[in-house]
Amino acid sequence: MYIDGAWRPAAGAETIAVLDPGTEQEIGRVPAGTADDIDAAVRAARAALPGWAATAPAERGARLAALRDVLVARKGEIAATVTAELGAPPAFAQKVHAALPITVAGSYAELAATHAFEEQLGNSRVHHEPVGVVGAITPWNYPLHQIVAKVAPALAAGCTVVLKPAENTPLVARLFAAAVHEAGLPAGVFNLVTGLGTVAGQALVEHPGVDMVSFTGSTAVGRAIGAAAGAAVKRVALELGGKSANVILPGADLARAVNVGVANVMSNSGQTCNAWTRMLVHTAQYDEAVELARAAADKYADRIGPVVSAEQRARVWSYIDKGIAEGARLVTGGTEASRTPGYYVRPTVFADVTEEMTIAQEEIFGPVLVLMRYTDEADALRIANSTAYGLSGAVWAADEAAAVAFARGMETGQVDINGGRFNPLAPFGGYKQSGVGRELGPHGLSEYLQTKSLQL
Ligand code: NAP
Ligand code: MG
DSSP states (O other), X not given: OEETTEEOOOSSOXXXXXEETTTTEEEXXXXXOOHHHHHHHHHHHHHHHHHHHHSOXXXXXXXXXXXXXXXXXXXXXXXXXXXXXXXXXXHXXXXXXXXXXXXXXXXXXXXHHHSOOEEEETTEEEEEEEOOEEEEEOOSSSHHHHHHHHXXXXXXXXXXXXEEOOTTOHHHHHHHHHHHHHTTOOXXXXXXXXXXXXXXXXHHHHOTTOOEEEEESXXXXXXXHHHHHHHTTOEEEEEOOOOOEEEEOTTSOHHXXXXXXXXXXXXXGGOOTTOOOEEEEEGGXXXXXXXXXXXXXXXXXXXXXXXSOHHHHHHHHHHXXXXXXXXXXXXXXXXXXXXXXXXXOEEEEEESOOTTSHHHHSOOOSSEEEEEEESSHHHHHHHHXXXXXXXXXEEEOSSHHHHHHHHHTSOSSOOEETTOOOOTTSOBOXXXXXXXXXXXXXXXXXXXXXXXXXXX
């Protein structure tokens, strides 16, 4: 475990095996942390809090810039590690898994130095102060990005952190801890405990020395964490699942909208919380869109990486079986293994999917796209808003104003208009059951601050 600025043995002897999902072979082992390790890490974070909170924001920014520079220097190693433990194809691991955390760390180096930590309101001076010790719990799908999207803003705000990363991808988390060490952050400001969610994760959520829990993962676990944090009156940020709609309005460039939409779902083998997993097409263009989607998906058959684990593949396959059983039309893909060894799932497209079907409602987290038909814009909006989720989405139209007007009606935290690029400064987070709070950019920094008003 990395606690109080040093690597130290875990309290217990248990370990967790890490598998390469492309080979099914064990590639390493990490200690399985217990409540004792969490307690040691939280104590270290509490002890480091007053000093770090009192550090000038520009100095915190300088430390984050140093951390960013170490991540840059270790970019190749990071990408190789994510390829090994997640199965991400090497080019995608470089371009996204390694590059995005560098961008985000850099953004918080700058925001720490420039953020207004003080404001004047009438006769009050309002100080934006760190929330305190943050317990961060992260998933495996974008393993380093999700760590940096919590740790960087927390440190920028003046908080200290204990991280419990996903059991499937602990190696890149260890690499991150080594980078923090190399960047010269003071002891105890960042601490890492690897372990199981039900043991180390739960101990972190319940620890009285933790002021805020920031969680990314499934809605089921997020609900339980939110309840526990609420009972203890801790601040909580939840970044949960999604079932985002890609709405193609008549007049849009259909081929482009379908191709970009399919690419969006297939990237990272569909293991993306903000993926546009429901494609909504006008009934007049529906058959053409289905053919375009089939052709686009088939191009990924040889390019796609495995999903993270045998368990995840079984979940995805069970959703595919359910789609067929509930009457959806399997256009391409399915549950036959495309390659062995490795936890591969064939790029899969379903047509004739209707709102009440399970595959139209639940997050599958695999390379599975469903196409739904609508009759007019009001129908499209009703379908787009017909799930419990609201994380992301897309609208394509002949003109931007029409797409923006439609997007304003969507119950979701982000919408990409006619292929608008991902913005690492834009607030990211969910409406409805996709979560509570926002990550990234200045909004992500505010999550880790609380206000104190001095009346002068
Ligand atoms: P998960 O169980 O929610 O895991 C997320 C993180 O929470 C992991 O670090 C996990 O540890 C930890 N955790 C699990 N139970 C906990 C508990 N009781 N208390 C505290 N922490 C706990 O998600 P998953 O099992 O990896 O994936 C299941 C499904 O969740 C996926 O199929 C997908 O639908 C969804 N998911 C969504 C996102 C997203 O970004 N929105 C990310 C990942 C998964 P362990 O690693 O030990 O479980
Ligand atoms: Mg789990």
